Amino acid sequence: MEIVKTQPQDDLSTGQAPEAKMAQSPLAIRGLTVSYGEKPAVFSVDMTVEPGQMTAIIGPNGAGKSTLLKAALGIVAPLSGRVSVFGRSLEEQRARIAYVPQRASVDWDFPTRVIDVVLMGLYRELGLLGRIRGMHRAKALDCLERVGMGDFAARQIGQLSGGQQQRVFLARALAQGADLYLLDEPFAGVDAATEKAIISVLKSLREAGKTVVVVHHDLATVTEYFDRVFLINTRRVAEGPVAESFTEETLQAAYGGRLATSQIDKLARV
């Protein structure tokens, strides 16, 4: 098998061909179309995630935000399109990706404890049959501490509040030790303390040079939390730094009549 070498770092700032840019991006998507039925959920979308930045994927309900993420991760099969992760195929780079699914996508009555969920993040390290040792437990506990859930390790997951469950999911992603973190609606229905804990962990990841992509629904916090935005409404609407791409025009284009102009004025202070 041929392995394509990533481009040297120094062309980053210079004008570069789209292909070269794709090769360096932690997550580059080209022409992605996904359909669950007759109507496409995501249509011919291009996306180029910038390394070391926090990107918000925003758009109205049913705009294909989660689907875009799931297709990029190979959870749902796209009809067409290419995905490259750090310049290589998804299969080759799985170890460098951490994923936080929507909290509501799993059954929290599942018979397992908080620490066991975090240990699931070490699957690639442990393999099918590797024994869980003290060092693995210590690592999982450390990840729980980072999200402020260290005291809950032995709890059954169904006994946690929604915000606590979300933090456990984040701890599992931390255990994966990835370079690219993809989170699906991590702030949906969580308490203020959890939101603060999550954003502080995400910022520490960015400081460590990691790339973070978040499906986000709260337009009011976009400017405060994120460096870049990706607006989607089945098709790509806009992509770029928050200051340039999170504007009245782009929001109007993505949300149409669903946002009053006064709301947009308040949000997009350019």
Next chain:
Amino acid sequence: MSGEEFVPLSLTPMLIGIFAAIACALPGNFLLLRRQALIGDAISHVVLPGIVVAFLMTGMIAAWPMMLGAAGAAIVAVVMIEAIRRLGRIEPGAAMGVVFTTMFAGGVLLLEQTDTSTVHLDVEHALYGNLESLIWLDATGWASLLDPQALRYLPSELPRMALTLLGVCLFTTLFWRALKISTFDEGFARTMGIRTNLLGLGLVITAAVAAVAAFDAVGSIIVIAMFICPPAAARMMTNRLEAQIAWSVLYAVLSAVLGYVLAGFGPLWLGGGDAVSAAGMIATVSGVILAITARFGPCRGRSGAPATA
């Protein structure tokens, strides 16, 4: 009871019952958590066309062709259920309902169209199995367990069921971690590179093989009960999957032993005459265990997550 009586008359049916119960309960734990527990019921229906086809092809009523036919039909059904579930995007229960009723009906039609006067398809046998008849007449006592001459005449269901149980245990152990992760969070499992479709298919095929082997030895009542009752009762006892599996094995063994003994001696103790069906009693005991744990088990509360604080 002395070894002289116990070994030839009760040891083999009990062992077969225990092996069948565990072989069904183990995959049952995962099926239950995946909301696919009815697959046992589905499989016990779809084996009919398989058995008919096997008979038509070989023209004889013998264990191996019938079992192969049943297993083939079970696997076809399982693949169809998975395909309908994924392509049609409907919930697993509905997919199972569609497949097993259609295949069962097809089996009935097939049976009607062919000359069945020579085939005696015993409904009672299919339901209750024939646990009590799986005796080991060549045994004379415990010493026979070491006697190669006597061992040659063990009922063939015993090694077959033991082999099936071994296969089920192997699958569960080998894919334990992958099964656990993909049962809890399928999307996440896929991002880890776990082939969740293939694994899910492997699980139902393992369940199908266990069901067909158990079906042949002990009838469909036990199969359906053992896929659901011991795992469901075990879930009431613990909040850890590892412990749930252990409890389910314990309950499966308890149901098999207690059910067998009660069926044989219960009526006598109550002053009645004949023994009752062991398979029926084993399934009943497993249901009673489930009822007791549902009432008194420490983890039966499913309050879910408290309101977001």
